[in-house]
Amino acid sequence: MAHPARRAQIIGTGLVGGSVGMALRAAGWFVTGSDVDPAHADRALERGAVDAVGTDADADLVVVAAPVGRIPGLVIGALADHPQAAVTDVGSVKAPVVAAVGDPRFVGGHPMAGSEQDGIEGSRPDMFGGAVWVLTPTGHTDPGSYALVHSAISELGADVVTLAPGGHDAVVAMVSHVPHLTAATLMGLAARRSEDQAVLLRLAAGGFRDMTRISAGHPGIWPDICAENSDAIVDVLDELVAELAAVRDIVAGGDRDGLLVRLDEARRARLHLPGPAMRPDGLVELLIPMDDRPGQIAAVTTAATGSGVNIYDIEIAHSTEGERGTLIVLVDAALAGGLVDLLRADGYQVSPRSLG
Amino acid sequence: MAHPARRAQIIGTGLVGGSVGMALRAAGWFVTGSDVDPAHADRALERGAVDAVGTDADADLVVVAAPVGRIPGLVIGALADHPQAAVTDVGSVKAPVVAAVGDPRFVGGHPMAGSEQDGIEGSRPDMFGGAVWVLTPTGHTDPGSYALVHSAISELGADVVTLAPGGHDAVVAMVSHVPHLTAATLMGLAARRSEDQAVLLRLAAGGFRDMTRISAGHPGIWPDICAENSDAIVDVLDELVAELAAVRDIVAGGDRDGLLVRLDEARRARLHLPGPAMRPDGLVELLIPMDDRPGQIAAVTTAATGSGVNIYDIEIAHSTEGERGTLIVLVDAALAGGLVDLLRADGYQVSPRSLG
Numbered sequence: 001m002a003h004p005a006r007r008a009q010i011i012g013t014g015l016v017g018g019s020v021g022m023a024l025r026a027a028g029w030f031v032t033g034s035d036v037d038p039a040h041a042d043r044a045l046e047r048g049a050v051d052a053v054g055t056d057a058d059a060d061l062v063v064v065a066a067p068v069g070r071i072p073g074l075v076i077g078a079l080a081d082h083p084q085a086a087v088t089d090v091g092s093v094k095a096p097v098v099a100a101v102g103d104p105r106f107v108g109g110h111p112m113a114g115s116e117q118d119g120i121e122g123s124r125p126d127m128f129g130g131a132v133w134v135l136t137p138t139g140h141t142d143p144g145s146y147a148l149v150h151s152a153i154s155e156l157g158a159d160v161v162t163l164a165p166g167g168h169d170a171v172v173a174m175v176s177h178v179p180h181l182t183a184a185t186l187m188g189l190a191a192r193r194s195e196d197q198a199v200l201l202r203l204a205a206g207g208f209r210d211m212t213r214i215s216a217g218h219p220g221i222w223p224d225i226c227a228e229n230s231d232a233i234v235d236v237l238d239e240l241v242a243e244l245a246a247v248r249d250i251v252a253g254g255d256r257d258g259l260l261v262r263l264d265e266a267r268r269a270r271l272h273l274p275g276p277a278m279r280p281d282g283l284v285e286l287l288i289p290m291d292d293r294p295g296q297i298a299a300v301t302t303a304a305t306g307s308g309v310n311i312y313d314i315e316i317a318h319s320t321e322g323e324r325g326t327l328i329v330l331v332d333a334a335l336a337g338g339l340v341d342l343l344r345a346d347g348y349q350v351s352p353r354s355l356g
Numbered sequence: 357m358a359h360p361a362r363r364a365q366i367i368g369t370g371l372v373g374g375s376v377g378m379a380l381r382a383a384g385w386f387v388t389g390s391d392v393d394p395a396h397a398d399r400a401l402e403r404g405a406v407d408a409v410g411t412d413a414d415a416d417l418v419v420v421a422a423p424v425g426r427i428p429g430l431v432i433g434a435l436a437d438h439p440q441a442a443v444t445d446v447g448s449v450k451a452p453v454v455a456a457v458g459d460p461r462f463v464g465g466h467p468m469a470g471s472e473q474d475g476i477e478g479s480r481p482d483m484f485g486g487a488v489w490v491l492t493p494t495g496h497t498d499p500g501s502y503a504l505v506h507s508a509i510s511e512l513g514a515d516v517v518t519l520a521p522g523g524h525d526a527v528v529a530m531v532s533h534v535p536h537l538t539a540a541t542l543m544g545l546a547a548r549r550s551e552d553q554a555v556l557l558r559l560a561a562g563g564f565r566d567m568t569r570i571s572a573g574h575p576g577i578w579p580d581i582c583a584e585n586s587d588a589i590v591d592v593l594d595e596l597v598a599e600l601a602a603v604r605d606i607v608a609g610g611d612r613d614g615l616l617v618r619l620d621e622a623r624r625a626r627l628h629l630p631g632p633a634m635r636p637d638g639l640v641e642l643l644i645p646m647d648d649r650p651g652q653i654a655a656v657t658t659a660a661t662g663s664g665v666n667i668y669d670i671e672i673a674h675s676t677e678g679e680r681g682t683l684i685v686l687v688d689a690a691l692a693g694g695l696v697d698l699l700r701a702d703g704y705q706v707s708p709r710s711l712g
Contacts, residue, residue: 112561132561161555171555174549175559176559176561176563182538182542184618185603187626188622189596193530200527202488203468203517203531205487205531211570212629216623216627244596247593248594248597251537269550
């Protein structure tokens with residue numbers, strides 16, 4: 001699917017915003033950047049992350065890359081300043097911002113990539129290659145806005161995964177937020193014990209180093225994340241505390257079999273942890289006529305994620321009758337059958353069209 | 357300090373035993389290996405980990421490299437079969453084996469190095485370069501046996517750290533055993549949650565992968581380790597559960613400052629985690645006459661570890677009067693002063709002798 005030259009606005013030219021700018025420019029976009037600190041935007045220009053500094057009222061796509069707590073206000077401002085644009089963000093928590101914004105042109109987003117570095121100096125155009133990038137459309141999301149955001153992100157090399165906003169927040173509490181808090185807690189406990197036994201940290205070998213590496217990151221982002229995603233984080237921490245207490249009882253009671261069951265389960269899961277999705281050889285387009293039911297795009301893309309099918313590109317072909325049109329999604333041919341059955345069972349008309 | 361050609365016996369030619377054999381051979385030792393499974397010893401010979409298969413009654417040094425639960429019996433057998441040798445082991449828990457053996461020629465040991473691989477196929481001669489290797493002499497340890505073990509390990513490129521057996525066990529519970537159990541618990545929790553939300557593990561990015569990597573290791577060694585080091589592991593798990601419960605309350609209560617204090621503490625500690633000790637440019641020998649007080653070698657080497665001083669080599673120069681002699685330790689010249697003051701305060705005569 002070829003795209004004409006397009007214009008993007010980056011609001012917040014730090015580590016992630018700068019990387020998005022670099023990657024969009026590499027994909028042929030004209031990128032304008034702004035930042036609450038004008039010196040940061042100027043530095044982004046010097047680093048080649050943007051083509052221009054300022055506000056581009058003609059932008060097709062706006063990416064808000066700011067600390068979680070400031071995203072809703074910036075998104076609402078961006079929707080007003082860019083009345084034609086699709087607006088997305090890169091925050092780590094989605095339900096509060098989606099609820100606060102409530103505009104069809106806003107699509108919540110979260111790239112699962114980053115770096116221990118802060119700021120534009122750590123930005124690089126290949127940050128998102130092979131990374132998962134979550135989008136969280138809702139029943140009110142405008143299909144054209146969603147398709148534009150999805151296609152742009154796919155161009156950056158990321159694999160788009162679609163989740164409901166609350167589902168995203170529960171998942172990242174488990175795979176990102178609680179692991180971070182656990183790493184910091186383990187590191188803090190070891191540091192306090194090393195006050196009595198100075199050699200303790202010299203005995204910390206590779207496993208301990210791996211487990212605590214993320215605690216070296218700058219803590220500044222975490223109060224916002226913990227405030228915004230408090231319920232999901234508390235829920236996972238409660239489970240983790242209960243599980244560790246159970247392990248404690250297993251060790252105290254000398255329950256060898258109980259220990260082996262747990263370690264075996266973890267080993268199998270870790271060995272099968274999925275790597276970055278490979279773009280398959282065979283792709284197929286699914287053509288799905290859209291009627292006037294709300295929420296079709298969220299339903300279709302969330303169904304794809306739920307059945308393990310990656311959407312490599314997405315497009316809306318509008319009919320001449322106005323708002324109605326056809327949703328075209330590009331998926332792995334080998335997996336398409338299950339998704340087609342699922343969508344047909346939900347009442348969608350789906351026509352596969354093989355490529356080449 | 358030059359060494360005449362010496363003979364070593366490896367009992368247990370798996371991953372660590374094979375690596376010890378390879379490293380000792382590279383340092384000029386003649387190495388004989390045995391294993392409860394004769395095929396494993398034959399494979400060690402093929403891999404070049406040993407010079408011969410069998411038992412060398414003339415060995416100067418015996419290294420027992422078997423699962424933790426079988427070490428005491430093998431050490432007691434080795435002391436009988438090798439009546440002149442210094443005997444050491446490579447087990448992850450030290451107090452129970454030291455207490456069970458109770459022989460002056462046995463020096464408990466634990467190299468803090470390894471691999472996710474199992475068995476001789478993962479063995480390599482450079483496994484211990486820059487690694488910390490703990491020795492746990494007691495008040496009853498024979499100085500000559502200790503010096504032989506210490507020197508041999510230093511030849512393998514490891515940094516020797518001396519701790520009391522119980523001190524070692526508390527430290528490894530904190531930096532190795534509980535981190536392993538925590539990684540497995542986190543991985544198991546995520547795996548169970550992924551049953552409802554299949555995409556969950558696709559969102560597990562670098563931080564989660566780092567934190568759970570060690571849970572991919574073979575679980576077979578852990579029931580023994582948890583049984584032998586149960587008290588210390590339970591102690592650390594109790595603290596970890598209490599700390600995570602406190603973090604949970606901080607998140608639930610929206611205590612931003614409390615969160616930042618903990619994350620800052622962890623960050624500082626992680627950034628200052630010591631790396632492998634570098635062999636300094638300036639070394640000095642400390643000559644310490646030994647009288648007939650028991651436990652001098654344990655007291656001196658443990659004091660060095662406690663004051664952050666690495667002992668790069670150690671030797672006993674025997675006087676002509678029999679059991680008395682001089683302990684010679686090679687330490688960093690820049691740090692020697694503090695150790696000299698400490699030892700003199702404890703009543704030792706210490707004479708520094710600069711090299712070169």
